[in-house]
Amino acid sequence: MASVIQAFRFALDPASAQDAVLRSHCGGQRYAFNWGLARVKANLDQRAAERTYGTVADGLTPSVSWSAYSLRKAWNQAKDEVAPWWAENSKEAYSSGLVNLATAPGNWADCGTGRRKGRRLGFPGFKGKRSGLSCRFTTGAFGLTDRDRRHVKLPRIGLVRTHESTRELARHVERGTARIRSASVSHRAGRWFVAFSVEITRADPAPTRPDTTVGVDLGVTSLAVLSTGETVPNPRHLESALRELRRLQRRAARRVGPDRRTRRQPSARWRNTQARIGRLHTQVANARRDGLHKLSTRLVRTYGTVVVEDLNVSGMTRNRRLARHVAGVGMAEPRRQIEYKATWSGVNVHVADRWYPSSKTCSACGVVKAKLRLSERVYHCDACDLVLDRDLNAARNLAALAQRETSSPSCGATANEPDGNPRKTRTTRATGTTTGRPAPTDAGQRRRRKATAA
Numbered sequence: 001m002a003s004v005i006q007a008f009r010f011a012l013d014p015a016s017a018q019d020a021v022l023r024s025h026c027g028g029q030r031y032a033f034n035w036g037l038a039r040v041k042a043n044l045d046q047r048a049a050e051r052t053y054g055t056v057a058d059g060l061t062p063s064v065s066w067s068a069y070s071l072r073k074a075w076n077q078a079k080d081e082v083a084p085w086w087a088e089n090s091k092e093a094y095s096s097g098l099v100n101l102a103t104a105p106g107n108w109a110d111c112g113t114g115r116r117k118g119r120r121l122g123f124p125g126f127k128g129k130r131s132g133l134s135c136r137f138t139t140g141a142f143g144l145t146d147r148d149r150r151h152v153k154l155p156r157i158g159l160v161r162t163h164e165s166t167r168e169l170a171r172h173v174e175r176g177t178a179r180i181r182s183a184s185v186s187h188r189a190g191r192w193f194v195a196f197s198v199e200i201t202r203a204d205p206a207p208t209r210p211d212t213t214v215g216v217d218l219g220v221t222s223l224a225v226l227s228t229g230e231t232v233p234n235p236r237h238l239e240s241a242l243r244e245l246r247r248l249q250r251r252a253a254r255r256v257g258p259d260r261r262t263r264r265q266p267s268a269r270w271r272n273t274q275a276r277i278g279r280l281h282t283q284v285a286n287a288r289r290d291g292l293h294k295l296s297t298r299l300v301r302t303y304g305t306v307v308v309e310d311l312n313v314s315g316m317t318r319n320r321r322l323a324r325h326v327a328g329v330g331m332a333e334p335r336r337q338i339e340y341k342a343t344w345s346g347v348n349v350h351v352a353d354r355w356y357p358s359s360k361t362c363s364a365c366g367v368v369k370a371k372l373r374l375s376e377r378v379y380h381c382d383a384c385d386l387v388l389d390r391d392l393n394a395a396r397n398l399a400a401l402a403q404r405e406t407s408s409p410s411c412g413a414t415a416n417e418p419d420g421n422p423r424k425t426r427t428t429r430a431t432g433t434t435t436g437r438p439a440p441t442d443a444g445q446r447r448r449r450k451a452t453a454a
């Protein structure tokens, strides 16, 4: 039994009047965010200007706090003046915008120091009309209804019909094993969603074969190859959806798109095509996520130890030939799912080091090849005449790595203890290429130097 924080997301089918109220709330959130940002920016500019006049530190205009508490306090004092319509929306709409603003400078500061992973962020900017609609509720009447399992309750908005049944979460709530902490509504690809953050007590079954180890090689031609010899195919819809995507992109190319240099506005027909492309991307992503969830659940329900590779996904998406396949199959997503599901059912996850040559090593005799092209789909060993599918060879090497690892805990793999903090991430830097060849030594350093100079 593990108590975890989990999100339950439901697609919504709001009535058109509710759609307008949802939009109004998200607009209120954006307004409060922009209001707070303008206030903080004006203060920063004022202080910078005063410094250039040579004003001493005590003589400067006092700095405005970024904390959610002080932003909210200032908003409540100013709202009658700057937003006389504020009472139309729940006060939570404005709070959620101000909370987002309060976390923004911290995220911006952290990504320069390596405390935050992923793409570098800039100083927070104003949110435009076309920025994603979202709004979060942390207090008030939200949650499921007793009436049926097809509605959710939201403050001010009332009962909104869900596109799918809320049964799974409803059963947890009725049993008393789940507590809904907050609700976020968002608009993605033409549809409203609500995501509940839920504190839930899970009772996941232990794996059926706790003493076995499986190596998972996440592939390009197939979703994954397991060291047991099983090949998990890609979702079937992917190829046909890609064909349709190419067709729509040709169509978009024939229509009048935006041009920054001439400030040409895109045509309505171009926007329609873009909307269809967006919907298609969503469909592909949904099918993919479904396939990945089925795979990761099956792995943690079956095997006691799962070994995956620490793939450099951001480096791989920069390689144009691999990019579409990687982005289409979602290389980082399976590992994320395996890791969090493993903590639920007490399964060990080993993450092989990024430079562990899983593809180049012979799984029979252990000889490491100097070079292996991506096009070589079959592994031929020069030392022991092993001929094996490239991905299966890699999967077997990964499985063997975990078995070696249990005897000496410091050789190439890091163990993720199931009782550890599931949100703890290692701060490895994304450098290097897909071929497994180490990146030029100055590449990472150059990036680091830039980061510290900024």
Ligand SMILES: [Zn+2]
Pocket (backbone or CB within 6 Å): 362, 363, 364, 365, 366, 367, 381, 382, 383, 384, 385, 386
């Ligand atoms: Zn060999």
